[in-house]
Amino acid sequence: MSSESRSVTIACPAKINLTLAILGLREDGFHDLHSVVAQTDYGDKLDLVWSGAGDPSKDRVVVEGALIPEEVNSVLAAIRLFRLKTGFHKGSITACLEKQIPVGAGLGGGSSNAAGALKALAKLFPDLFCELDLSELSSQIGSDCPLFLSDLPVLMEGRGERITPLADNLASRLRGKSVILFKPRFSINTAEAYRRLAAGKYYTSIGQAEAVYSDWKGSNSILPAPLNDFERLLGSWMPTLPLVLERLRSIHGIDARLSGSGSACFAFSEGDSSAKSRVIEEMQQAWGEVNWIEEIRLK
Numbered sequence: 700m701s702s703e704s705r706s707v708t709i710a711c712p713a714k715i716n717l718t719l720a721i722l723g724l725r726e727d728g729f730h731d732l733h734s735v736v737a738q739t740d741y742g743d744k745l746d747l748v749w750s751g752a753g754d755p756s757k758d759r760v761v762v763e764g765a766l767i768p769e770e771v772n773s774v775l776a777a778i779r780l781f782r783l784k785t786g787f788h789k790g791s792i793t794a795c796l797e798k799q800i801p802v803g804a805g806l807g808g809g810s811s812n813a814a815g816a817l818k819a820l821a822k823l824f825p826d827l828f829c830e831l832d833l834s835e836l837s838s839q840i841g842s843d844c845p846l847f848l849s850d851l852p853v854l855m856e857g858r859g860e861r862i863t864p865l866a867d868n869l870a871s872r873l874r875g876k877s878v879i880l881f882k883p884r885f886s887i888n889t890a891e892a893y894r895r896l897a898a899g900k901y902y903t904s905i906g907q908a909e910a911v912y913s914d915w916k917g918s919n920s921i922l923p924a925p926l927n928d929f930e931r932l933l934g935s936w937m938p939t940l941p942l943v944l945e946r947l948r949s950i951h952g953i954d955a956r957l958s959g960s961g962s963a964c965f966a967f968s969e970g971d972s973s974a975k976s977r978v979i980e981e982m983q984q985a986w987g988e989v990n991w992i993e994e995i996r997l998k
């Protein structure tokens with residue numbers, strides 16, 4: 700038994716989907732998508748400690764700031780996958796996760812935590828990762844995990860595993876921009892949202908998705924044109940959300956959009972010092988409270 704111990708701390712950022720086109724249902728039950736995704740300077744903190752004297756059956760994750768049952772925690776899933784793929788069954792791993800990212804928000808918290816855990820393990824045990832494809836490994840935990848392996852804004856395709864960093868001129872339009880993130884009290888279950896999307900066939904063709912992307916590339920706009928198929932779906936499912944977004948756009952001139960499958964939304968607030976108070980006003984009117992709001996910057 701070894702008395703050696705190793706530790707590493709890693710930041711797990713939240714993401715926002717600047718566009719999200721769902722192209723159609725695949726034979727494996729997942730959907731192909733086309734999405735421009737940016738990461739933020741806002742997120743969770745993950746500490747991983749490996750204790751050589753510990754027992755591998757005692758790997759665990761302790762969470763502060765959210766209620767996430769250990770057995771479903773994506774961090775423990777990442778640690779177990781690491782054990783399985785490397786056959787490394789020495790010592791015990793304790794993960795301490797400080798949650799800031801709201802759960803079930805479309806901000807990618809669970810995926811970011813899992814990718815963070817794999818990155819942390821690769822730092823702790825570099826030799827064991829020589830033969831492993833981190834991207835392939837992470838996509839076994841969640842479709843959104845691979846995008847978090849770097850912190851650049853990306854185009855995400857396939858079911859989420861095909862990641863292309865944006866060209867420098869696009870990335871620099873986004874970098875450092877100020878964004879308001881806000882979320883009502885209710886969350887949205889991603890699997891349920893995809894089920895409803897499939898039932899209503901709220902799909903966008905690849906041609907339309909590529910046209911939006913290519914128009915953005917050819918323009919000077921900070922953001923691509925609005926495109927999120929889940930926002931269309933919400934009109935008939937959770938109508939207050941698209942209503943708030945529509946009021947922010949039409950009455951306040953604030954370009955507010957849904958992130959992922961929701962329920963968090965984002966609005967660019969660069970150069971608009973009163974944007975946050977107007978978002979608060981609309982949230983109070985729709986939901987009688989401001990459940991969660993943060994002003995953050997894009998990476």
Ligand SMILES: C[C@@](CO)(OP(=O)(O)O)[C@H](O)COP(=O)(O)OP(=O)(O)OC[C@H]1O[C@@H](n2ccc(N)nc2=O)[C@H](O)[C@@H]1O
Binds near residue numbers: 844858889958960
């Ligand atoms: C919608 C998006 C957009 O970025 O994000 P969130 O809103 O969840 O943050 C993602 O596609 C969410 O990815 P992620 O949250 O990792 O999903 P997974 O755990 O892999 O899958 C949850 C369920 O969603 C559905 N799913 C997910 C991804 C995908 N490309 N097609 C799907 O149909 C499947 O039914 C799956 O069982």
Ligand SMILES: Nc1ncnc2c1ncn2[C@@H]1O[C@H](COP(=O)(O)OP(=O)(O)O)[C@@H](O)[C@H]1O
Binds near residue numbers: 808813
């Ligand atoms: N480390 C984690 N952080 C957040 N949620 C997690 C985590 N591990 C598992 N989950 C589960 O994943 C589901 C989706 O959570 P999350 O990743 O926050 O949302 P989203 O997919 O909308 O971005 C929730 O049911 C939650 O219990």
